[in-house]
Amino acid sequence: MKFDQSGVDALMEITSRPELVFVRGQGSWLEDHNGKRYLDFVQGWAVNSLGHCPPEVVRALGMQAEQLINPSPAFYNQPAMDLAKRLTGASCFDRVFFTNSGAEANEGAIKLARKWGQLKRNGAYKIITFDHSFHGRTLATMSASGKPGWDKMFAPQVDGFPKADLNDLDSVRALIDDQTVAIMLEPVQGEGGVIPATVEYMQGLRKLADEHGLLLIVDEVQTGMGRTGTLFAYERSGITPDIMTLAKGIGAGVPLGALCAREEVCVFVHGDQGGTYNGNPLMAAAGIAVFDAITAPGFLDSVNARAQQLSEGLLALSAKWGMKGERGVGLLRALMLDRDDGVAIVNMARDWAPEGMLLNAPRPSLLRFMPALNVTAQEIDLMLGRLDEIVAKVRA
Known part of the structure; x- marks a missing residue:
């Protein structure tokens, strides 16, 4: 599907956006106008508490x-x-x-x-x-x-x-x-x-x-x-x-x-x-x-289990790459980088093939993670594995 520049020109310019249009989403995944899928660990800046289209x-x-x-x-x-x-x-x-x-x-x-x-x-x-x-x-x-x-x-x-x-x-x-x-x-x-x-x-x-x-x-x-x-x-x-x-x-x-x-x-x-x-x-x-x-029985227990998994995974990445650790509470966490390559990591993660990944860098030396509260253990492992590959590529 062709990117519609005329539609872009009709919108008021308020931020820099990549040339992609998201057309559907389910859970932790989004799909753009070309059919490419993205693992979403931003979720509208912690908006989509139950993922896309719960x-x-x-x-x-x-x-x-x-x-x-x-x-x-x-x-x-x-x-x-x-x-x-x-x-x-x-x-x-x-x-x-x-x-x-x-x-x-x-x-x-x-x-x-x-x-x-x-x-x-x-x-x-x-x-x-x-x-x-x-x-x-x-x-x-x-x-x-x-x-x-x-x-x-x-x-x-x-x-x-x-x-x-x-x-x-x-x-x-x-x-x-x-x-x-x-x-x-x-x-x-x-x-x-x-x-x-x-x-x-x-x-x-x-x-x-x-x-x-x-x-x-x-x-x-x-x-x-x-x-x-x-x-x-x-x-x-x-x-x-x-x-x-x-x-x-x-x-x-x-x-x-x-x-x-x-x-x-x-x-x-x-x-x-x-x-x-x-x-x-x-x-x-x-x-x-x-x-x-x-508030359903067991839901918050799962949030805490996934939070521990994410925290431990980020700490392992930090140790491997000489970063400065991680911090946060629950499923609102940050990886503190040892250099200002956060934006480069975010951009490469988005453009990664065959599937992209959405991350957030509120400042150049920090990545923020806000997955859906019902994110799965497998999706966290997938994100951590890909992030490791992406850091290696950015810092090659």
Whole structure:
């Protein structure tokens, strides 16, 4: 099949893309317009929690599409209520507001915290976030993010997001003043290089927030819904956050996010928050299918087994090639390279014949792995074997 340049010219240019068009996918595999297959260890940046076109999600979407797609968020719909009950029943949160993306969920968390600050902390509005964090691409979430260069991209930034250093409690403590309302972090910084917050640090942040009467917000857009081997990453620290955001894996490929909060933090009044598509039954039906799959008996045990296999395999590769080890939690992992050839490895993996492989290098000296949560042991072994061959070729 010929590559359609006219179609490319009709799209707004926002990133560099290779000249291939994906036309179908199943599980851990994608197929392009020429029939070439690719083993996918990116999965839409941890979006496809159950792989490509998971049967349970396809069924849920088809059945719901025949019944009701969007009655408007001015009315209740059963799938949204059912998914909300599942999320609150499985977490420390009492209320859920559904969104269409992680950025929108984080924007909602920022608004909720600021509203709470108006009512409970004399108008306090500052939210302490972290260097190298990533919270989305709206103006407010870009301002909250600690991604280098983003402070100038669409200046001026939204005010009120002082930056601390991850796993440094004193750096947070030094930023707290009478205008501080919350602390917001990713339990694992994904875009920042797969850097986990330690259990002790998460517990320290909870204690610090309690001492100063602040909210603790966990951005679990990438870590939530089983990615770290527990349903939510905050569970690993044994803490109770005040607000949590979800997206990516909760929809397994469809646009769905969630803003979850404890009852005492839910201070929105009518008109404060909304959205035309928010909580529509079609996306909520997909979310129910995903939730039920991830919480099925044995599923998270399998995630943890595959995580151990991936970790050990990456450590073996690191030792063989003199790299700098691996890190991560669950099936969100990184291989730390000893040189800046990450992009070359990603490109060669994609172009590998007869089958390609999709990897991610968020920085030149690091590869990030975000496979489907139901990836098989054989697929992990296949990826590790091919990666070894590709490194050999790149470094020949």
